[in-house]
Amino acid sequence: MLxxxxxxxxxxxxxxxxxxxxxxxxxxxxxxxxxxxxxxxxQLDAAGACVMPGLVDAHTxxxxxxxxxxxxxARVSGASYRTQQSDERGIASTVxxxxxxxxxxxxxxTQSRANRFLANGTTTIEAKTGYGLDLEHEAxxxxxxRGLAGRSPLRIVPTFLGAHVVPPGVDRAAYLRTxxxxxxxxxxxxxxxxxxxxxxxxxxxxxxxxxxxxxxxxGYRLRVHAAQLAPGEGPQIAAELEASxxxxxxxxxxxxxxxxxxxxxxxxxxxxxxxxTRGQRPPxxxxxxxxxxxxxxxxxxxGSSNAxxxxxxxxxxxxxxxxxxxxxxxxxxxxxxxxxxxEGLAGCLRVGSFADCIVLDVESPEAIPYYLGVNRVLxxxxxxxxxxxx
Amino acid sequence: MLxxxxxxxxxxxxxxxxxxxxxxxxxxxxxxxxxxxxxxxxQLDAAGACVMPGLVDAHTxxxxxxxxxxxxxARVSGASYRTQQSDERGIASTVxxxxxxxxxxxxxxTQSRANRFLANGTTTIEAKTGYGLDLEHEAxxxxxxRGLAGRSPLRIVPTFLGAHVVPPGVDRAAYLRTxxxxxxxxxxxxxxxxxxxxxxxxxxxxxxxxxxxxxxxxGYRLRVHAAQLAPGEGPQIAAELEASxxxxxxxxxxxxxxxxxxxxxxxxxxxxxxxxTRGQRPPxxxxxxxxxxxxxxxxxxxGSSNAxxxxxxxxxxxxxxxxxxxxxxxxxxxxxxxxxxxEGLAGCLRVGSFADCIVLDVESPEAIPYYLGVNRVLxxxxxxxxxxxx
Numbered sequence: 001m002l003x004x005x006x007x008x009x010x011x012x013x014x015x016x017x018x019x020x021x022x023x024x025x026x027x028x029x030x031x032x033x034x035x036x037x038x039x040x041x042x043q044l045d046a047a048g049a050c051v052m053p054g055l056v057d058a059h060t061x062x063x064x065x066x067x068x069x070x071x072x073x074a075r076v077s078g079a080s081y082r083t084q085q086s087d088e089r090g091i092a093s094t095v096x097x098x099x100x101x102x103x104x105x106x107x108x109x110t111q112s113r114a115n116r117f118l119a120n121g122t123t124t125i126e127a128k129t130g131y132g133l134d135l136e137h138e139a140x141x142x143x144x145x146r147g148l149a150g151r152s153p154l155r156i157v158p159t160f161l162g163a164h165v166v167p168p169g170v171d172r173a174a175y176l177r178t179x180x181x182x183x184x185x186x187x188x189x190x191x192x193x194x195x196x197x198x199x200x201x202x203x204x205x206x207x208x209x210x211x212x213x214x215x216x217x218x219g220y221r222l223r224v225h226a227a228q229l230a231p232g233e234g235p236q237i238a239a240e241l242e243a244s245x246x247x248x249x250x251x252x253x254x255x256x257x258x259x260x261x262x263x264x265x266x267x268x269x270x271x272x273x274x275x276x277t278r279g280q281r282p283p284x285x286x287x288x289x290x291x292x293x294x295x296x297x298x299x300x301x302x303g304s305s306n307a308x309x310x311x312x313x314x315x316x317x318x319x320x321x322x323x324x325x326x327x328x329x330x331x332x333x334x335x336x337x338x339x340x341x342x343e344g345l346a347g348c349l350r351v352g353s354f355a356d357c358i359v360l361d362v363e364s365p366e367a368i369p370y371y372l373g374v375n376r377v378l379x380x381x382x383x384x385x386x387x388x389x390x
Numbered sequence: 391m392l393x394x395x396x397x398x399x400x401x402x403x404x405x406x407x408x409x410x411x412x413x414x415x416x417x418x419x420x421x422x423x424x425x426x427x428x429x430x431x432x433q434l435d436a437a438g439a440c441v442m443p444g445l446v447d448a449h450t451x452x453x454x455x456x457x458x459x460x461x462x463x464a465r466v467s468g469a470s471y472r473t474q475q476s477d478e479r480g481i482a483s484t485v486x487x488x489x490x491x492x493x494x495x496x497x498x499x500t501q502s503r504a505n506r507f508l509a510n511g512t513t514t515i516e517a518k519t520g521y522g523l524d525l526e527h528e529a530x531x532x533x534x535x536r537g538l539a540g541r542s543p544l545r546i547v548p549t550f551l552g553a554h555v556v557p558p559g560v561d562r563a564a565y566l567r568t569x570x571x572x573x574x575x576x577x578x579x580x581x582x583x584x585x586x587x588x589x590x591x592x593x594x595x596x597x598x599x600x601x602x603x604x605x606x607x608x609g610y611r612l613r614v615h616a617a618q619l620a621p622g623e624g625p626q627i628a629a630e631l632e633a634s635x636x637x638x639x640x641x642x643x644x645x646x647x648x649x650x651x652x653x654x655x656x657x658x659x660x661x662x663x664x665x666x667t668r669g670q671r672p673p674x675x676x677x678x679x680x681x682x683x684x685x686x687x688x689x690x691x692x693g694s695s696n697a698x699x700x701x702x703x704x705x706x707x708x709x710x711x712x713x714x715x716x717x718x719x720x721x722x723x724x725x726x727x728x729x730x731x732x733e734g735l736a737g738c739l740r741v742g743s744f745a746d747c748i749v750l751d752v753e754s755p756e757a758i759p760y761y762l763g764v765n766r767v768l769x770x771x772x773x774x775x776x777x778x779x780x
Contacts, residue, residue, distance in 0.1 A: 069757035073715050076708040076759075112751075116764055272762060276709055305762070312763030318466040319666055325463050361502075367459035369466075372662060372695070373702030373763035374506055 008326050009365060015051070019355030022383040027349055044386060046359045049378060054123025054356035055310040056336035056347040058268045059223075059247050059297035061161070062113045063141040064131045065106060066097025068302045072276065081277040081304055082229050085165070085201040091131070092168040094302050098131035103140050107147045113300065114152040116308035118387050121377040122298075123155060123356035124337070124346045126223075128195055130161030133175075135183055138162055142190040153382035155356070157340050159223060160187045163196035163203055163211045176207060180214050192340075193244065194220035198227075198234030205233035212241050221341065223268075227251040228279070239263040245295070245339040250279045254286040261290040266339035268295045269331070271316035272305035281321050294323075295339050296331035311376070315369040325366035355384035398716050399755060405441070409745030412773040417739055434776060436749045439768060444513025444746035445700040446726035446737040448658045449613075449637050449687035451551070452503045453531040454521045455496060456487025458692045462666065471667040471694055472619050475555070475591040481521070482558040484692050488521035493530050497537045503690065504542040506698035508777050511767040512688075513545060513746035514727070514736045516613075518585055520551030523565075525573055528552055532580040543772035545746070547730050549613060550577045553586035553593055553601045566597060570604050578608045582730075583634065587615035588624030595623035602631050611731065613658075617641040618669070629653040635685070635729040640669045644676040651680040656729035658685045659721070661706035662695035671711050684713075685729050686721035701766070705759040715756035745774035 016030040018037040026037050033039075071084050084090045098106065117125055129141035138160070145158050162183045166175045184194065194215035198208040202225070212222050221244050226234025228248035235256035238246035246252075246260050247268040260267060269282055287294055298313050299305040307313070314328040323331070337347030345353050359379040362368055368376065380387045406420040408427040416427050423429075461474050474480045488496065507515055519531035528550070535548050552573045556565045574584065584605035588598040592615070602612050611634050616624025618638035625646035628636035636642075636650050637658040650657060659672055677684055688703050689695040697703070704718040713721070727737030735743050749769040752758055758766065770777045 067753050067757065067760075069753060069760040072760040073708070073756060076712055076714065078712070120764065276762065278709075306760050307762040307764045309762075309764045315763075318463070319668075322466055322468070324466065363457050363459060366463060367457065370457075370459040370462040370696050372666065372697040372699075373705075374510065374697045374699045375765060 009329060011365070017349060017355075017357070019384040022355055024349055024351055024353050024355050027351065042386070044359070044379065044381065046379070050360045050362050050365055051357055052360065052365050053333050053347050053349050054358050054380065054382060055121045055332045056124045056340065056342070057117065057122045057298050057310055057332070058126050058245060058266070058295045058336040058339045059270060059299050060125045061128045061130060061299070061301035062110050062125065063106060063127065063129060063144050064094050064098050064302055065101035065109055066094055066302065068093065071303060072306070075276065082201060084303075087168040090303060091165050094131050095133050095167055098141070099137045103143055103147070106140065106144045110144050110148050111151060113308055114148055114154045115389055118152070118154055118380045118382065119377065119389070120309040120311060120375055121358045121360070121380060122308065122310050123358070123380065123382045124157065124340070124342065125154060126157045126159055126193070126340055128159040128161040130164035130195075133162060133164065133167035135178070135186060138183060138187065142187065153385060153387055155346065155354070155382070157193070158191045159193040159195050160184075160191035160220070161195045162187070163208070165197065165202045176210070180211060184211070184215055184218055184220075188218045188220060192221060193223050195223040195225065197225035198232055198237060199225065199229050201229070205237060208234065208237055212237065212243070216241055223247060227256070228273075235260055238265050244341065247297070248273070248282070250274065250282045252283055254283065257283055257286040257290045257292055261292040266293045266295050266335055268297050268336070268339055269317065270297050270299035270305065271313050271320060272307050273299045273301070275316050275320060277304050284321055284323060293335040293338060294327060294331050295336040296328050297336065309373075309375070311368050311371070312373050315372045318369040325369060328369055329365055355381065357381045399719060401755070407739060407745075407747070409774040412745055414739055414741055414743050414745050417741065432776070434749070434769065434771065436769070440750045440752050440755055441747055442750065442755050443723050443737050443739050444748050444770065444772060445511045445722045446514040446730065446732070447507065447512045447688050447700055447722070448516050448635060448656070448685045448726040448729045449660060449689050450515045451518045451520060451689070451691035452500050452515065453496060453517065453519060453534050454484050454488050454692050455491035455499055456484055456692065458483065461693060462696070465666065472591060477558040480591075480693060481555050484521050485523050485557055488531070489527045493533055493537070496530065496534045500534050500538050501541060503698055504538055504544045505779055508542070508544055508770045508772065509767065509779070510699040510701060510765055511748045511750070511770060512698065512700050513748070513770065513772045514547065514730070514732065515544060516547045516549055516583070516730055518549040518551040520554035520585075523552060523554065523557035525568070525576060528573060528577065532577065543775060543777055545736065545744070545772070547583070548581045549583040549585050550574070550581035550610070551585045552577075553598070555587065555592045566600070570601060574601070574605055574608055574610075578610060582611060583613050584610035585613040585615065588622055588627060589615065589617070589619050590622075591619070595627060598624065598627055602627065602633070606631055613637060617646070618663075625650055628655050634731065637687070638663070639672045640664065642673055644673065647673055647676040647680045647682055651682040656683045656685050656725055658687050658726070658729055659707065660687050660689035660695065661703050661710060662697050663689045663691070665706050665710060667694050674711055674713060683725040683728060684717060684721050685726040686718050687726065699763075699765070701758050701761065702763050705762045708759040715759060718759055719755055745771065747771045
C-alpha cells in the first residue's frame with residue numbers, strides 16, 4: 001500500500017464510505033466506520049472489489065437519432081471522416097434523423113445511452129446538443145436532456161452546440177446570424193456551456209471567435225472542438241477566451257498547448273474518435289511538459305465514436321497513445337470534473353462530494369485499461385443510490 | 391432485404407426459429423412459424439432486435455490465475471511483449487500463479503470468464519491449457535475445463551497446449567521429452583486439439599514439427615501459434631501437417647498463405663493481441679487473394695489480450711486492419727466453427743444446428759463492429775436455453 005501522500009490516486013485499502021442525501025459524509029478505514037458513523041439505511045458490501053469515484057465523461061453527444069454504421073464501414077475500407085461530411089452525409093444526416101424524431105423517441109434513445117453510460121461506470125456526463133441546429137430542434141434536444149434528468153440518476157451537464165456545423169440547406173451567413181442573435185440568447189439558461197467546432201468542415205477561426213465571444217458575454221462558459229482534423233486557431237481561441245475545455249487537439253502546436261495550460265483550460269482528449277477516424281496522436285508529450293490537465297472522454301456520437309464506455313477510451317489512450325494508467329484515471333475523473341467546474345464534487349470521493357461511485361472487478365484501478373472492451377463494473381452508485389436497469 | 395442467394399449472411403427479415411433438445415428444428419419467416427411448428431415450451435420475443443448465431447471463439451486461453459496488468463502498463467510505456475518473456479515474467483509468471491491455484495479457485499476464475507464470454511455473445515470457445523506445463527498441472531487445467539462444462543452452457547472445445555513455452559526452471563530437452571513421451575499420450579482423450587507456439591520465445595520449427603507430428607500420430611487434430619512475433623516456419627508446418635488452424639500469422643509470407651489455403655487450414659487472427667502488443671498487420675490482402683478462410687478470435691489471455699469480447703475483436707479487425715463487416719462476421723461464426731470442425735453445428739442457424747443464438751440491440755449484424763467496446767448483446771441462448779448469470 002502506498003502512503004496516501006505519494007499516491008496520486010489517494011487510495012485507501014480496506015476502506016469504507018458513508019453517504020447521506022446523495023453526499024459523502026465520511027470516508028476512511030473500514031474498521032473505523034462503525035465507531036464514527038451511525039449506520040442506518042442501505043449498505044453495500046464491496047469486499048474484494050475496487051471502489052472508486054464514478055467516472056466523469058467531459059465530452060458526449062447523446063441526443064441523436066439514426067445510425068451511421070454505413071459511414072463507419074466505409075471508413076474501414078478507406079474513406080476519410082472529413083470527406084464524409086457533406087449536405088447529405090455525416091453530421092447532416094444525423095441532423096435530419098434527429099429533427100425527424102419526436103421528443104418521446106429521442107428521449108427513449110437518449111435514455112438507452114444513459115443506461116449504457118451507467119452500466120459502464122460513468123455517473124456524470126457533459127451532454128451536447130448540436131443535431132437540431134435550429135431554434136425548434138435545439139430546444140427539443142434541451143427538453144430531452146431535461147426529461148432524461150428526471151428519469152435517470154446520471155448527472156447531466158448540458159452544453160449548447162449550435163455551432164456544430166452549418167446545417168444542410170441553410171445559408172452560412174444567415175445561420176450565423178440566427179445562431180448569434182437568436183439561439184445563443186434563447187438557450188443561455190438551459191446550458192452550462194457553449195461549444196463550437198473550429199475545424200475545416202465546421203466553422204472558421206473568425207466565426208468561432210464571433211460565436212464564442214458572444215456566448216461568453218451572455219454568461220456561458222466555453223468549450224471548443226479544436227484542431228481535430230487539421231491545424232488551426234481553435235486551441236488559441238480556447239486559451240484567449242479562457243474556455244473551460246479545448247477538445248480533441250490532435251493538431252495543437254506546442255505554443256497552443258502552452259497557452260491552454262496558462263489559461264487554465266483542460267484538454268479533453270477523445271481516443272475513440274481518434275481511433276475510428278485514424279487520426280494522428282495528439283501532442284501528449286507537449287501537454288505533459290506544459291502540465292496541461294488532460295481529460296479522457298468517450299465523445300459518444302454516431303459518426304466517429306459510437307461508445308458510451310470510458311474504460312474503453314482509457315484502454316485506447318494507453319495502447320494507442322502511450323498514456324499511463326494514472327493519467328487516464330485522473331483523465332476520466334478529476335480532470336474531467338475540473339473541465340465541468342465540478343472539482344471536489346464529481347470524480348473524487350471525499351466528505352461533501354457527490355456519493356457517486358462504482359464497484360469494479362479489478363485488482364487495482366490501474367488495471368482498468370488492461371481489461372480491453374469488456375465491462376468490469378459490477379455496480380454503479382449514483383447520488384448515494386444503487387443503480388439498476390429499470 | 392437482400393435475396394438470400396446474394397447475401398453472404400443469408401439473413402431472414404421478420405424471422406423466427408424453433409428448437410427442441412438443444413437443436414434448431416425449424417427456421418423461417420415469423421408468419422409461417424405457427425403453421426409448421428406446434429408451439430410448446432419457452433418462447434422468446436426478439437421483436438425489433440437482431441438475432442444471429444452465437445459467436446464462436448476459435449482461440450482462447452481461459453484457464454489461468456494471476457494478473458499481468460503490470461506488463462500491460464509497461465508495454466504502454468514502451469516495453470515489448472517479446473522482451474517481457476523470461477523465466478520470471480510473461481507467460482512464466484502466469485504458469486507460476488496457475489500452478490499455485492487450487493482447482494476450485496481456478497474453476498471459479500474460469501467460470502467468471504465463461505460468464506463474460508456468454509454475456510458478450512460467445513456460445514462456443516476453443517479453450518487451451520498451457521499454463522500448467524507439467525503432467526500434474528496440465529491435468530488440473532483439463533479438470534477445470536471439464537468442471538466448467540458441467541456448470542456452464544458455454545460450449546467448450548479443449549486444446550492441449552503443453553507446447554506453449556518451456557516452463558521456467560526446466561531443461562529444454564528434458565521438457566520436450568516429457569511433453570512428447572508422457573504428456574501427449576496422457577491427454578489425447580481429454581483434448582480435441584494439440585497446439586504449439588512456433589516463435590522465438592517458444593519453440594523452434596524443428597521442435598514444433600516433432601511435437602505436432604507426434605500429436606497427429608496419436609490422433610490429435612492440430613492448431614499452431616505461427617509467425618506472431620517474427621517470420622518463421624510455423625505457417626508452413628501448419629500447412630504440411632494439415633492443421634485445422636494456423637493462428638496469429640502477422641509475419642506469414644504470401645507463399646505460406648497460399649500453402650495454408652491449399653491445405654484447408656483456417657487462419658485464426660487475433661486482433662486484441664495484435665493491438666496491445668503493437669504488432670504489424672497480418673497479410674490480410676494475401677489471405678483474400680488466396681481465399682484463405684479467416685476466423686477472428688479474442689485470444690483471451692492475461693498477457694496480450696485480456697478480453698472475452700468477440701465484438702471488440704471484430705471492431706479492432708475492422709478499424710486497425712481494414713477488414714470488412716462481412717469478413718469479421720463470418721470470422722466470428724462460420725470460419726471459426728470450421729476451424730473447430732463444427733461446420734453446420736455452431737456459428738450458423740439451420741435445421742440441425744445447435745440452438746445457440748444471441749439477441750442484439752443493433753440495426754443489422756454489420757453494425758456490430760460500429761459499437762466499439764460497448765456490449766450490445768441483450769440475450770444469449772445456448773443449447774436452446776436462455777442464459778442468465780447465476
